[in-house]
Amino acid sequence: MTQYRIHRLGHHGDGIADGPIFAPLTLPGEEVTGEADGSRLHDVKIVTPSDDRVKPPCPHFRSCGGCQLQHASDDFVAGWKVDVVRQALQAQGLEADFRPILTSPPFSRRRAAFSARRTKKGVQVGFHGRASGVIVPIETCHLLHPDLLAARDVVAEFAMMGGSRKGEITALVTLSLDGLDLSVTGGKPLDGPLESSLAQLAGQRGVSRLAWDGEVIALRTPPRQVFGAAHVAPPPGAFLQATRQGESALLYAVTEAVGDAKQVVDLFAGCGTFALPLAERAEVHAVEGEAAMMQALDLGWRNAKGLKKVTHETRDLFRRPLLPDELKRFDAAVIDPPRAGAQAQVTELAEARVPVIAFVSCNPVTFARDAAILTQAGYAMDWVQVVDQFRWSVHIELAARFSLAR
Structure with missing residues (x-):
């Protein structure tokens, strides 16, 4: 061999x-x-x-596809993730001052997509195997919050009632202040009896909200998340940072980067992860492509106390980025695009010469590409903060501060 x-x-x-x-x-x-x-x-x-x-802490590591790096020491993984970002920047001819990486602890994930399938003997609930469509049933998980792991039994009941043996369901489960928030896809088509039975089961299991293929069929109470002083109930399946610790690390970096700016624009704002906490000391204009997210943000702002003015705008920033004339009134910008990055919007930010930009990214390659646009326009990359909230995975997140030379 x-x-x-x-x-x-x-x-x-x-x-x-x-x-x-x-x-x-x-x-x-x-x-x-x-x-x-x-x-x-x-x-x-x-x-x-x-x-x-090192010895992987989880007994499911070799079969489950949820983690890729449990066989490596924490120090190695941390160093490797920082190097991935550094190498992406170097490929664009850029260098940066890196702050120490911040890693979420084990048992801290507050959201997971469980796969479930009915079988002759019952229901399988777990995650897909490594490079496989086979469901690996899990008894334990060193990533998930214990309350989230316990949701396996609830998912199994919904799969038994609303799943088909011809396929599997995916249950996106999120912990909220008000209980489990479930968004199920791949289940049987809804009819009157099935919808009634699923809603009854949701009530019996104390589920905060149940969405079935995008349709909310049970709502005991809106499933709230905490964004600064505001409580927000995101729409089903809406983006949410994977851990509270990871969210806090990114928010701390963004808040520091923005500094004492009085007028802030938050681009790709989601449901207000950054916009609402920043509104404790600045007026914020939030822009996002999904109207339901903007509605959730607005309701959270209106019900909160002590926040400055937050306006919102539903807009596809890939097709219609904010232009320099629209950006010139802001002291600082926050931008948190999806993996594709935000080349068009960053180009407009650079032309508008917004004084400070707090950049959050989940893709070092597209971040480096967009960072090159800013540095070529005269911005300095003051620092980069790598955040590892997807522990033991290859996923990397970061925040960075860009400022115009005085």
């Missing part, structure tokens, strides 16, 4: 040997053997382990 030396870790978490050959669950510096199938190595055996290799 051929022996390989792992030189580095790829962006998907696989070790890479000469070829390139991709070897799952390996680490740089390790000598391994395996059977090559094209560019993939199968039946991998570790001959010489890395000093950074």
